[in-house]
Amino acid sequence: xxxxxxxxxxxxxxxxxxxxxxxxxxxxxxxxxDIDDAYAIQAALLARREARGERVMGVKLGFTSxxxxxxxxxxxxxxxxxTDAMAVTxxxxxxLSRFIxxxxxxxxxxxxxxxxxxxxxxxxxxxxxxxxxxxLEIIDSRYRDFRFTYEDVVADNTSAAGYAVGPWRPMTGVGxxxxxxxxxxxxxVGSTSAILDDPRNALHAxxxxxxxxxxxxxxxxxxxxxxxxxxxxxxxxxxxAHVAGLGSVSVRGVRA
Ligand code: 0L1
Ligand code: MG
Numbered sequence: 001x002x003x004x005x006x007x008x009x010x011x012x013x014x015x016x017x018x019x020x021x022x023x024x025x026x027x028x029x030x031x032x033x034d035i036d037d038a039y040a041i042q043a044a045l046l047a048r049r050e051a052r053g054e055r056v057m058g059v060k061l062g063f064t065s066x067x068x069x070x071x072x073x074x075x076x077x078x079x080x081x082x083t084d085a086m087a088v089t090x091x092x093x094x095x096l097s098r099f100i101x102x103x104x105x106x107x108x109x110x111x112x113x114x115x116x117x118x119x120x121x122x123x124x125x126x127x128x129x130x131x132x133x134x135x136l137e138i139i140d141s142r143y144r145d146f147r148f149t150y151e152d153v154v155a156d157n158t159s160a161a162g163y164a165v166g167p168w169r170p171m172t173g174v175g176x177x178x179x180x181x182x183x184x185x186x187x188x189v190g191s192t193s194a195i196l197d198d199p200r201n202a203l204h205a206x207x208x209x210x211x212x213x214x215x216x217x218x219x220x221x222x223x224x225x226x227x228x229x230x231x232x233x234x235x236x237x238x239x240x241a242h243v244a245g246l247g248s249v250s251v252r253g254v255r256a
Pocket of ligand 1: 146158
């Protein structure tokens with residue numbers, strides 16, 4: 001276990017990497033820390049953002065595909081926080097110079113209609129959700145070449161950097177819907193079933209992780225359930241995710 005002082009030093013290192021758009025080597029190269037330490041670093045990183053006036057808008061899950069879990073040698077999802085500074089309006093421009101080496105993922109977003117009671121073992125998280133939407137997540141690891149350990153990526157707020165949500169529709173099942181992501185000349189196709197077999201399962205995994213990590217889930221927050229395809233580089237120009245039956249969401253990458 002690392003000390004509170006080291007926790008803050010490592011959070012500062014990640015924070016400065018993000019604010020200066022300068023990648024850094026893996027924290028694990030110089031420090032031994034476990035997954036509990038990693039979530040503590042993430043919390044310290046979030047506290048720095050909040051001290052600058054950012055507001056938490058929701059949460060995101062990562063490692064929700066079997067392929068990614070196997071690649072990282074883990075069986076748990078990871079949770080990160082979304083802030084208002086990361087939000088991009090559907091169809092709006094996003095300045096690519098905000099990022100180090102951004103990638104984009106097509107996702108499913110859920111909206112929480114009420115606070116989720118983490119202490120109540122009978123909590124039905126699906127009943128706390130009132131709407132679902134297609135979404136794009138921009139990930140931008142602060143680590144050089146996206147090379148990180150499991151603990152590193154948790155400390156780095158699971159690479160969270162941006163997100164856009166398409167039109168909301170009333171909560172419905174989205175178990176196995178075709179997904180198409182186009183960014184510049186590249187395309188990825190997949191299915192929402194890549195998200196833990198069914199994105200609803202992501203809600204249950206989220207509840208479990210939030211209980212274990214003490215991460216609150218509040219009314220109005222957005223939940224990004226995980227990627228339906230491999231990430232693509234976020235290209236200049238229009239990037240669109242289309243989820244069959246749910247609709248589309250896009251952003252336009254520009255260099256300001
Ligand atoms: O699924 C995700 O949102 C990605 C989590 C972090 C892993 C990565 O940066 O590739
Ligand atoms: Mg993601």
